[in-house]
Amino acid sequence: MNQENSNQGQIDVDIKVEDTDSAAARDEPAPEEVSTFRLVATLAIAGALAGLLIVMVNLHTKPIIDKWKAEQLQLAVYEVLPGVEGYDTFYLVNDQLSAVLPSGAKESEYKRVYVGRDENGETTGVAISRGESGFQDVIMVIFGHDPATGKVSGMKILDSKETPGLGDKIFKDMDFVDQFFAGPDTPLLGVKAGAGKGQPNEIDMITGATISSKAVIQIINNALAEWKPVLDRGIPQTPADKAPVEEAE
Amino acid sequence: MRTTTPTHDFVRGIWKENPVLIQMLGLCPALAVTNSVANALAMSAATFFVMCCSSVLISTCKRFIPHEVRISSYILVIATFVTLADMLLQAYAPVQHKELGAFIALIVVNCMILGRQESFSSKNNPFRSLLDAVGTGIGFTIALVMMGGFREIFGTGSFLGVSLFGPNFEPWVIMVLPAGGFLTLGFILLAMGYVEQRKKLKVEQTDHVAEVSS
Numbered sequence: 001m002n003q004e005n006s007n008q009g010q011i012d013v014d015i016k017v018e019d020t021d022s023a024a025a026r027d028e029p030a031p032e033e034v035s036t037f038r039l040v041a042t043l044a045i046a047g048a049l050a051g052l053l054i055v056m057v058n059l060h061t062k063p064i065i066d067k068w069k070a071e072q073l074q075l076a077v078y079e080v081l082p083g084v085e086g087y088d089t090f091y092l093v094n095d096q097l098s099a100v101l102p103s104g105a106k107e108s109e110y111k112r113v114y115v116g117r118d119e120n121g122e123t124t125g126v127a128i129s130r131g132e133s134g135f136q137d138v139i140m141v142i143f144g145h146d147p148a149t150g151k152v153s154g155m156k157i158l159d160s161k162e163t164p165g166l167g168d169k170i171f172k173d174m175d176f177v178d179q180f181f182a183g184p185d186t187p188l189l190g191v192k193a194g195a196g197k198g199q200p201n202e203i204d205m206i207t208g209a210t211i212s213s214k215a216v217i218q219i220i221n222n223a224l225a226e227w228k229p230v231l232d233r234g235i236p237q238t239p240a241d242k243a244p245v246e247e248a249e
Numbered sequence: 250m251r252t253t254t255p256t257h258d259f260v261r262g263i264w265k266e267n268p269v270l271i272q273m274l275g276l277c278p279a280l281a282v283t284n285s286v287a288n289a290l291a292m293s294a295a296t297f298f299v300m301c302c303s304s305v306l307i308s309t310c311k312r313f314i315p316h317e318v319r320i321s322s323y324i325l326v327i328a329t330f331v332t333l334a335d336m337l338l339q340a341y342a343p344v345q346h347k348e349l350g351a352f353i354a355l356i357v358v359n360c361m362i363l364g365r366q367e368s369f370s371s372k373n374n375p376f377r378s379l380l381d382a383v384g385t386g387i388g389f390t391i392a393l394v395m396m397g398g399f400r401e402i403f404g405t406g407s408f409l410g411v412s413l414f415g416p417n418f419e420p421w422v423i424m425v426l427p428a429g430g431f432l433t434l435g436f437i438l439l440a441m442g443y444v445e446q447r448k449k450l451k452v453e454q455t456d457h458v459a460e461v462s463s
Contacts, residue, residue, distance in 0.1 A: 034315040034316070034317060038315055039315055039317055039318045042313065042314060042315055042318055042322065043318050043321055043322065043325070046322055046325050046326075047325060050325055050326070050328075050329040053329060053333065054329060054332050054333065054336075057333055057336050057337065058336055060340075061336045061337060061339065061340035064340040064341075065336075065339050065340050065343075068340075068343050165284035165285050165288060165404075165405075165425050166284070166425060166426070207422065208422050208425070208426065
């Protein structure tokens with residue numbers, strides 16, 4: 001009974017296919033009952049091969065991708081902090097800025113800021129990266145901030161999956177991007193394009209991409225709100241000044 | 250009777266059985282990413298790669314794939330190629346990957362690719378499957394670029410990023426929004442249907458005239 005049913009199904013499928021021509025049909029083995037084991041085995045082998053292939057390619061490409069991302073981040077820091085000669089990375093350890101991580105800590109688990117220095121080693125600004133939900137997925141933003149004046153000195157989108165042609169204007173529309181390099185006051189205020197009152201903290205949002213542009217503005221405001229208390233306590237001069245912070249009990 | 254020749258395999262997918270405009274397959278990317286010509290081209294190129302690789306591999310391995318699990322196997326093959334393409338592009342062409350990033354994952358669910366595997370590659374040899382994949386890929390590209398062209402010209406007033414009408418053109422924003430995709434597809438299909446109908450009518454009329462005069 002069972003066999004009959006499945007054979008019936010087999011025939012139905014074959015009839016529906018129109019492309020079959022006699023030559024190909026003759027080549028094909030007559031449809032026969034295939035054991036469940038064979039089905040499972042085929043899928044398992046195919047899946048294992050596919051997995052193996054992906055893992056191998058991933059092992060090969062991941063270092064290249066990571067290296068590229070690190071380079072991009074470095075370039076982005078220089079881009080959003082105009083006029084810096086170099087920068088130091090400080091991690092937030094026990095609510096304190098520290099250049100060194102507690103021993104045994106994973107680097108990726110710590111929040112960080114990039115402190116830009118001019119040629120005399122003076123602090124000129126900090127770059128902060130932060131990701132939050134945009135329209136499609138998380139938007140990763142890095143922006144420069146001058147703690148002395150409270151202004152934003154630049155903004156770059158590190159990663160976004162915003163709608164091509166609309167949301168991606170947050171990094172393709174230079175009129176929008178340039179506003180962040182013009183040194184707006186914080187907290188930023190998003191306004192409808194052309195409807196601003198000339199306030200120094202206004203950012204014209206993009207028509208048709210309001211959610212994405214709002215997200216960028218919100219990310220910067222949130223990041224500043226979070227980091228301001230830390231930055232207000234002062235930024236260490238050079239990484240050498242700070243001894244490793246002991247992990248709190 | 251075998252009626253198809255290799256040339257026919259190749260040409261068929263380009264216009265007569267165009268995957269998007271005639272078979273109505275792969276509409277998801279056709280609607281989603283055609284708001285500019287550049288996006289349409291990028292999506293077509295990625296789909297083209299995945300389609301050719303999967304077609305050749307599946308027609309080579311068709312004997313080992315039991316009929317009952319063929320669809321799962323095809324999806325597995327397609328998804329693997331998409332993942333590989335994604336990783337390799339990110340490693341070796343990071344700039345292009347940044348442009349394409351959001352579309353690449355979409356290729357897995359393009360039923361046009363699965364459709365070609367099911368109705369062609371699983372029954373024909375690798376060479377003809379490749380021809381078929383290339384033809385269908387070109388057809389897909391034509392359809393996408395057509396839609397992308399319309400939508401970019403009306404929606405942003407440019408073609409491939411080159412401004413066409415000068416700064417005074419007020420773009421029809423709706424054309425780059427999702428609604429514009431449906432409108433464009435609808436109008437293209439309308440035009441094609443109209444032409445097709447006219448052709449049929451003409452053939453009928455000449456037949457009729459021939460009948461009457463004989």
